[in-house]
Amino acid sequence: MEEKPYSFPLENYMSRERFERIKAFSEGKDTPFLVLDLDIIKANYEALRNHFPYAKPYYAVKACPHDRVVETLRDLGSSFDVASRWELDQLLALGVPPDRMSYGNTIKKERDIAYFYEKGVRLFVTDSPSDLDKISRAAPGSKVTIRLLSEGLGADWPLSKKFGCHPDLARQLVKLSVRLGLEPYGLAFHPGSQQRDVGAWSSAITQVGMLFRWAREEANVQLKMMNMGGGFPADYVEPTDTLTQYSEDISRFIENSFKDYRPEEIIIEPGRSMAGNAGVIVSEIVNIAKKSVHERYPWVFLDVGKFGGLIETLDEAIKYPIYFEGSGKAKEIIIAGPTCDSMDILYEKWTYTMPDSAKIGDRVYVLSSGAYTQSYSSISFNGFPPLAAHILE
């Protein structure tokens, strides 16, 4: 087999200049850590506003709940998709008004709903009769958006049937909301995280269009909001269409599904597409090992792994671009994390390469790792502390 020189398309992810800035900033800091660039968060927010001018962004806080990220988006005017009472407390402490929040988790305790209500939140996502019951008691008169089921086919981090309900049940929930004194405000869906098939929106929007019409014509209910969820991609190894392509296609889907009536409010819940490429995890090569005297693929152990923030490498679902500095031939490698857990392997099937010159102690850069990393870290697995986060200054 012919050996190729190592090359890495850094410019697909950031400019060389930005990389050098991150590198300089990182010097002298103990690895591993996440560096977050707030300028990128701002640029991503603006890009989403420009591509979806008709849609209000509700940032999915869970993607990257760093205070500085939340503050940045607060100042830009973003609203927020909130997953738990602890996120609510954080947002309130940062001065986000409750009318810029949606309690987006369909799994909630009645006392949590009461807590949100008491703090002024009036918009709740739901998908089951039992949850509607709880909302009617703990948050009387509130607005509810009913989430439709999507299994997220085509998404790198797909959805399963955990959230949402089929249209038949959604119809009943619209009617039940009215009976329970709630306001059936709209419909929600989520096409699947890192959704690389824009067709997923077509499917969901078609259902939403049909149900808006049914509500108006047959249930005497004027739904107002379409919540299109998240799913817009970040830049990982596997290619995606441009945001422009998503925006054009989704506009057409909306045109096609809403002929006579357009939802009063359309919202999106970007998380990954807002924070993903704003982060770089700086790591170090801890060891390079072979299992036999001669072995084709050396094992490269980093000081960050599945339990230190890279849990989305499960089943190699999310393929982060991993940049090794150095030169020489490209060596095919297996990449694993530093804990004693056998599951803590990052990439064994998908082929990653490093340059010949890479050695133990070298720094390694996990790009586009701003979303679903730091807050996923385990509290102390194997004694390792959670991933540290720094804001690029």
Place this chain on the structure above:
Amino acid sequence: MEEKPYSFPLENYMSRERFERIKAFSEGKDTPFLVLDLDIIKANYEALRNHFPYAKPYYAVKACPHDRVVETLRDLGSSFDVASRWELDQLLALGVPPDRMSYGNTIKKERDIAYFYEKGVRLFVTDSPSDLDKISRAAPGSKVTIRLLSEGLGADWPLSKKFGCHPDLARQLVKLSVRLGLEPYGLAFHPGSQQRDVGAWSSAITQVGMLFRWAREEANVQLKMMNMGGGFPADYVEPTDTLTQYSEDISRFIENSFKDYRPEEIIIEPGRSMAGNAGVIVSEIVNIAKKSVHERYPWVFLDVGKFGGLIETLDEAIKYPIYFEGSGKAKEIIIAGPTCDSMDILYEKWTYTMPDSAKIGDRVYVLSSGAYTQSYSSISFNGFPPLAAHILE
């Protein structure tokens, strides 16, 4: 299909009396949390000592690093398998002497090795030439045990090829240790966590026996220690042989593999078998939902999930016994956690049941959940705090 009444074999996991004690202790505490019973830790330690009287236990701290668990085992005379410098700091702070520790992680930075050496640790597990190099520089003259590769076939939480080396490389590492001024002290293996096939030990012990002989006869090295790792099972849903059966079989494997010479020291590294059944996670039913108006399997959402300590439910690998109080017909259910992540499903394929009478707000008991749970919790995913732990008093 005939409907059966709900029944749960509680007595397979604990006495009714102990359960009532845990239940009473749990009252008034906010769920979810882990309750740890130190009496069970003690009983497990004694049982391992009785079944393997020739083997010294090195408790795998990572399984359940709670201070009180470590103190209990320290007082019983246990030694410790240490995964990181943070675990070392914890053990030292709790007064464990360094000669009762083995640095068991084969993935280590040179500065971590130096730190262990400085604190007095002289026993290191290794599996690669580059790691040996680092040990020889940072911990000169230390004892090394060389870990053999086992893929852990038959284990519920298998091993992959991440750790260990093939015998051919092990031979070279024995010789390299001598050249580097280290003491090639023994061989190590790990049969795979929750290893339900005792044959895995036969395979590994046979290799160790051969290599001990080779070292003595051909390399002029007298190896002294056999480290048999962990792998002894805890009580989950799927049945395992008794510890007595493991002990009898493993004794025979050792007899068969060491005819003329018996290792001076044999050690085991129990983690799961020491802490697993000492813990119960107390949770609450947050919601019960269907996706359609008529659906066979309701979704039962607990307030603990994959990110709150139950990550070993990945691929449904570890099947915790989950006890619902109540009565009535047995209902087949899907069980999921409380976060907005689609991956946070516990059991969808393996059939769990709950009684007809179970309702939102009921407490649910995840038994045998003392190992690899609390320390795996994410720091703040979806805003949820890490799993709390209480010692049963």
